[in-house]
Amino acid sequence: MPEQQVPLTEIQLRSTRHDLAQWCRARTDARWFAVTVLVVILLNAALLGLETYSGLAAQWHRPLRLAEHTCLAGFTVEILIRLGAHADRPRDFWKDPWNLFDLAVVLCAFLPVVRENTTILRLLRLARVLRTARFLPQLRIVLAAVVRSLPGTLSFLLVGALLLYVYAMVGWVFFGRADPQHYGSIGRAVLTLFLLMTLDGIGDAVHAGLEVSRWSILYYASYVLLASFVLVNVLIGVVITSLDEARESERDELRPARGPEEPLRDRITEARLALDALERDLAAHSGGRALGGP
Numbered sequence: 001m002p003e004q005q006v007p008l009t010e011i012q013l014r015s016t017r018h019d020l021a022q023w024c025r026a027r028t029d030a031r032w033f034a035v036t037v038l039v040v041i042l043l044n045a046a047l048l049g050l051e052t053y054s055g056l057a058a059q060w061h062r063p064l065r066l067a068e069h070t071c072l073a074g075f076t077v078e079i080l081i082r083l084g085a086h087a088d089r090p091r092d093f094w095k096d097p098w099n100l101f102d103l104a105v106v107l108c109a110f111l112p113v114v115r116e117n118t119t120i121l122r123l124l125r126l127a128r129v130l131r132t133a134r135f136l137p138q139l140r141i142v143l144a145a146v147v148r149s150l151p152g153t154l155s156f157l158l159v160g161a162l163l164l165y166v167y168a169m170v171g172w173v174f175f176g177r178a179d180p181q182h183y184g185s186i187g188r189a190v191l192t193l194f195l196l197m198t199l200d201g202i203g204d205a206v207h208a209g210l211e212v213s214r215w216s217i218l219y220y221a222s223y224v225l226l227a228s229f230v231l232v233n234v235l236i237g238v239v240i241t242s243l244d245e246a247r248e249s250e251r252d253e254l255r256p257a258r259g260p261e262e263p264l265r266d267r268i269t270e271a272r273l274a275l276d277a278l279e280r281d282l283a284a285h286s287g288g289r290a291l292g293g294p
Contacts, residue, residue: 024084144246152238
């Protein structure tokens with residue numbers, strides 16, 4: 001009898017996990033669940049903004065704290081339901097970066113070090129606003145595009161820094177004495193050229209340069225052409241390419257979910273549960289025969 005009790009308990013545990021996962025998955029896949037969580041996230045963002053008004057925060061301190069704790073309770077229930085939805089396949093939970101982000105944000109809110117530090121706690125509450133990307137596919141694609149464009153953006157920043165340094169040195173040589181306020185040092189020259197990259201004040205800079213030398217028009221024209229047109233267009237191209245890659249990656253992730261794998265997996269799970277039930281019946285039948293004798 002003790003030898004038969006172990007497989008029975010294991011089968012019951014597996015069946016319980018499957019039932020729990022199905023129940024939780026039905027909630028997480030429902031539209032009302034996503035809408036509710038999104039409303040809680042927006043409410044948390046609104047509360048964080050209201051706390052910036054000192055008078056209002058002092059007058060409504062207790063209601064604001066109560067609303068904050070309610071939002072935290074809602075986030076905790078949400079992450080518990082998401083954990084339950086992966087009860088039959090726990091490894092799948094850790095493969096999703098958004099699950100890891102949500103779990104980290106919720107767990108950090110319960111750490112004593114975080115709760116005692118007001119600044120860290122507010123930054124943590126601000127991080128919850130980023131969770132809206134989970135429920136807005138287009139925003140999720142944009143964030144993925146930003147992350148994908150980081151390597152190209154770093155290359156762009158390196159080229160831009162070299163361009164600024166070269167033109168700042170040339171500007172210091174030609175305009176350092178005549179215009180020390182803007183080109184008196186390499187730091188001031190870099191700051192001036194960085195502001196001119198937006199074409200703000202370029203007219204005044206050209207007029208001031210013409211008083212020093214007519215060749216200054218060539219200096220500013222070449223700088224505007226390279227910095228404001230070529231480099232900016234290169235950056236836009238990098239971002240657009242990353243956006244296309246992120247959109248294609250999002251489509252690739254959705255294709256398996258719509259393919260035949262999910263129904264096949266459900267059939268395998270149902271067959272496994274049927275075999276477990278049959279094994280349980282056979283074990284109970286053999287146990288009854290053992291008690292009844294030959």
